[in-house]
Amino acid sequence: MKTAHLVCLAIICLPVAVHAQKPETKDLKYFLHQLYSVDNLPVLEDSHTYMSSTWDTTGGNSDGDCFKNLQGTRNILLDVDGPGCVHRIFTGVTYGFIDASTLGTKIQVFLDGNPAPLYDMDVTRFFDDHTGPFPYPFVFQKTYPGIMFPIPFARHCRIQLVNDRAVNWGNYWQVVYTKYSNDAVVRSLQLPLSAAERNELAKACRAWVEAESKCPPSPSAWTVDKSISVGSQRSGAITFEGSGVIKEMRISVLPNTAEVLQHTRLNLQWDGHPEKSVDVPLGYFFGNADYQNQKQFSSLLLGIANRQVYSRFPMPFGKGFVMTFVNESKENIQSISVKLQIEKRQSIPGDWGRFHATWKEIRIDSSAHKSYPRFGKSTRPFLVLLDAQNCRGKYVGNLLHVAWPYPTWWGEGDWLIWSDQSGFPPGYHGTGTEEYYNSGWCWFDRKAVSGFITQKPANVFVYSFHMNDSFQFQKTLKVAVEVWWHTDILRSIYGSTAFWYAYPVQDANSQKTLLSPRLNHNLATDTFSWE
Secondary structure (H helix, E strand, O other): OOOOOOOOOOOOOOOOOOOOOOOOEEOHHHHHHHHHOOOOOOEOOOEEEEEEEOOOOOOOOOOOOOOOOEEOOEEEEEEEEOOEEEEEEEEOOOHHHOOHHHHOOEEEEEEOOOOOOOEEEEHHHHOOOOOOOOOOOOEEOOOOOEEOOOEEEOOEEEEEEEOOOOOOOOOOEEEEEEEEOOOOEEOOOOOOOOHHHHHHHHHHHHHHHHHHHOOOOOOOOOOEEEEEEEOOOEEEEEEEOOOEEEEEEEEEEEOOOHHHHHHEEEEEEEOOOOOOOEEEEHHHHHOOOOOOOOOOEEOOOEEEOOOOEEEOOOEEEOOOEEEEEEEOOOOOEEEEEEEEEEEEOOOOOOOEOEEEEEEEEEEEEOOHHHHOOOOOOOOOOEEEEEEEOOOEEEEEEEEEEEEEOOOOOOOOOOEEEEEOOOOOOOOEEOOOHHHHOOOEOOEOOOOOOEEEEEOOOEEEEEEEEOOOOOEEEOOOEEEEEEOOOOOOOOEEEEEEEEEEEEEOOOOOOOOOOOOOOOEEEEOOOOEEEEO
């Protein structure tokens, strides 16, 4: 993390030595702490996150066959200079490796040119949460196998599959990693872990298990606890002066209906700026637009409980903020109850961005999909969640909503992320929609940072947040997902809420109106209609 620069006053005729403050060491404890502490999310730094994957270069969906660096008996998944950190290793099903002891397919991880691998074992054991090297929940097998255990490296990292007969490389693979500036101090992972590292790992494990299973306890006191009523076609605002950070936000609405949640905008403006940095329909910020609070979930950053929704994205401000609710619905809102836990501060560090949220939708039908952008050799349309320009920033995740009243699978599209890049391919090219949400094979698992609110058919909601693996950018960032539109499907809507930080303050550049008609799902009869 960068620290605020000290202002040194030079005295004429007296020599003054200016010493740069030593950068913070990024070691295993640092990365483990960032997996469960949200405090560092606003911090902007000079780094970039990438993915090395087996994405199909023909534009199709044969991601398990497109290995980029086969060298005889070695299949090199990643070969990159540091300083950096591997955040995630993900693959398809491992049933093809059941007889790995006979076939001899192993995964090896080498750091800093060391001839001896740090990890060297059968693939099945690498992803085993009982006998493998990583503890649950940082290794998972409920859907696709993967690990989210940080592997920092100072100078170099190579990850490879090894098989003496050059067979059985398995399914698709993804490796997500971050490269830091050359002056960053990264300490490579060493085994066995120290007592301090094991202690930090235990804290992170507990935090993730708790976050994915229950709503966090309420703060002992709320800085703001206010209820406002907002008539149809009117707005209501909450203002706050000074400097600080919104640490937690909880909101409940009466009446809690789809009409209100879909057609009431949540706007946030920071530091006296006119730009709406957050501009999202209230229900599409939290994921309860279509089912109110009947479908619930919890995570590190967002959740839906019985009577309220919550956000734990830290939201810093230097000169106050204005939170506005714009009721564009046909109903009068009797009350919007807003509770804010605010940490008051004298000032905000110069390397902290301001929180932003951008909402977009596209309609996919027999003709509309032809007008949407395409990338590379793909013949499919793309939903562009975020296209940030001319600012520093950090993309930290999204909610994806798909109106999909069909029994078939709705998502095979690749995720593309450009950070300070142009052209094709981007530095991050995924292999499918479900993999981005750490799940797969047409169903989803719930984790502290990713999972589902509702699954197909009807109004699908899935979420994914980036902690260590957030996407920093110095000038530009674009996030897009390929939409695998089926020719037998007459209509669907893809919508997204992208969560990001930026400095200086930006306009969210959200879509202004909802597409219509909307998909209504009657839970009592389990029937669907476009209304």
